[in-house]
Amino acid sequence: MSDRIIVKALKRLPIDNEREITLRIFRFNAEFDALPSYQDFTLKISRSQTLLDALNSVKSGADASLAYRRSCRHGICGSCAVFVENQAVLACKANLFELADRYGDTLRIDPLDKSLAIKDLIVDKTRFWESYRAVKPWLEASVGDAPKSENLIAPAATERLDGADACVECGACFYGCPVVAANGDFLGPAALAKAYRFVADIRDQNAPDRLRFIDRVKAGAWDCVKCYKCREACPKEVSPIDKILRLREMGFERGVNSDSVASRHAKSFKNSAFKSGRLDEAASVIESLGIFGALRHMREAFAMLRRGKLPIGAGKIDRLDEVRKLIKSASRKERL
Ligand code: FES
Structure with missing residues (x-):
């Protein structure tokens, strides 16, 4: 035909x-x-x-x-x-x-x-706008009182923003986030994605302060539970969760992460995988919560031990070098 x-x-x-x-x-x-x-x-x-x-x-x-x-x-x-x-x-x-x-x-x-x-x-979007304002959603750069030209950014440098500048502040991710509903202090995905937008902007001169601000316990990037609801909700495909995870990495890169349970747990998880290729749950609990905090979980620890879920004496896995290579490639070395 x-x-x-x-x-x-x-x-x-x-x-x-x-x-x-x-x-x-x-x-x-x-x-x-x-x-x-x-x-x-x-x-x-x-x-x-x-x-x-x-x-x-x-x-x-x-x-x-x-x-x-x-x-x-x-x-x-x-x-x-x-x-x-x-x-x-x-x-x-x-x-x-x-x-x-x-x-x-x-x-x-x-x-x-x-x-x-x-x-x-x-x-009533009052809380949404309060969170948004709290992350200072504007560029902080010293440009003088009467700049002679625009403070332009090279197209290649905009790639670091990873689409965060496409956010239109509709609030869909904020109202779809279960942590926002449960925790009145949480900044929420939209504000955190906005913080990322400026931390990633090479013209911004306030990245360390911004990272410290979004690192606060109960309010910031470490309180996200990674449910990915914000990615589902976003009608502009900004995917706030990706920006939140990147903010955590940036905090480590800049050395401004607070000593919170969540950040200690992330570090412990990575160290354990790097050391043996296995997740050492016992060490992770102690390193995250401290000895006294870990004592509160002794019952669960014994239950896990009985079921063979604690890799005590399990040693290193075969081809650990492959795992280490993966961990290294996943830990971006890019510096701001
Ligand atoms: S009316 Fe402006 S985004 Fe729909």
Whole structure:
């Protein structure tokens, strides 16, 4: 069959350019409502429409009281972030046909955090912005009062930012993070990714202070539990978890890591693997928690011993040199 005939055959295929969907939207007004509810809006959509287009249609045609944030309509301001079927999206970039293909013709639309809803899809982002401000999200460089030129950065140097500058502060990662929900002091993935953005910027002159700030116990990079929820939630593919892990490494490289349980555990883990190719759990607990801290875990230690889970007398593994090579290549030597 020639290419032309294929094109003709394709042209005869019916192409659905319209379909009917239902938006099941979270409704709540903190001023008047005791409990939230969901309200369904059914509408015809075209192939090119975004979720924001549909919300605008609902607001202008069916219910002018519907509240949601939006500004740029180009995925830049981050204000329109909501959850669709538990997945964070920027409403202005989320194609409705694609969402309906993935989740079906009824789509549940929720605010980023239902417990913080002020009105419908609008949430109180005070804590998010406080965390963001706390990491000083601006360049700290001495450029003088009247610089004669812009403080430019070479394209190759921007690679160190690893896409952290693409963050639009939508808050999707922050409200999807279980540590943020459990620990009121935790800075959260967005603020930590922003801290990384400036630590990695060769023009910034405050990297040691920034690293010390995000190293604080209960608040900083070592309190991340590596659940990867922030990576799943981010609609701009910033992957905050990668930046958080890099911040930990940078702290070691700069010698500014505090002597916390988490950082001691990381060091002990690496040393143990380097020494024997095995994870020495007993040494790791003692090195992380200290002798007295380790005594609290004696029951677990005996249980592990009984089940042969402590590599006592196990010695070094074969081909330890291969493991050491891997550890060395994974420990980046790049200095800021
Ligand atoms: S309206 Fe600005 S990111 Fe969607």
